[in-house]
Amino acid sequence: MEAERFGGVGKQRAVVWADGSLALGPLDEPAKQRLSRAVSPVSRALRRLGAQRDVGKDEFESVGLNRHRTNEDWIADAC
Template sequence: MSYELQAVIAEERLLRAAVRDLAGAGATSLGQGLALMVMTDRLFDAVTDGSPVGDLGFWLLPGGFERTLAGWSTAGPVAYVEADFFGGVGEQLAAVWADGARVWGPLHTPVGQPFPAAGSPISQALRRLGAVAHAGGDEFSAVGLDRHRFSEDWTDDAGCQDVR
């Protein structure tokens, strides 16, 4: 089974305001008042400043987009997350910006390494955004990130509210 995701996650109202005038952007509701904006090719092209991908270790974080995330975070915490799994093997990366600066991460769990006791990088980032795990689960599933296995499925999700 595969799973891949490259996205910005934040409080729904914050993300709605952020994507309003951003070409190629849309936000999809998650649980617990959060929303997700998938990093599509069109969005990548719209937000990159042409500089090389940063040194944070993300695969698809556009050059210069860290400054945008920092700017958005003045209104509340913002996470950028990436996951890539195939056949149960893969990796996750996550970082969180708040108050205009990166405040956590990036945390990277490489291929073949178990998640730390505190949880997966994405679950830890979601926790910093205020997500709460349900009994027997984690923040990842509590907000509904297990609904789809591929980034593009989020943009076509008729069951999710588009908050643009």
């Protein structure tokens, strides 16, 4: 999964592999297109992986992926 946003504009891409085969995707959300969070590529991929939404949140938030905004922050958190 890949998500990039800046100033409300960005894109998402996702694929899911299962047992060595492509199970979903590739999914691509073009830049400047506003999709419902429920049908975004990242949300769809997370659902395929078993994530469930909490009330008022999408799958991305529900699994805690919104904790950091940069790769550097994720790396620092893991150390």
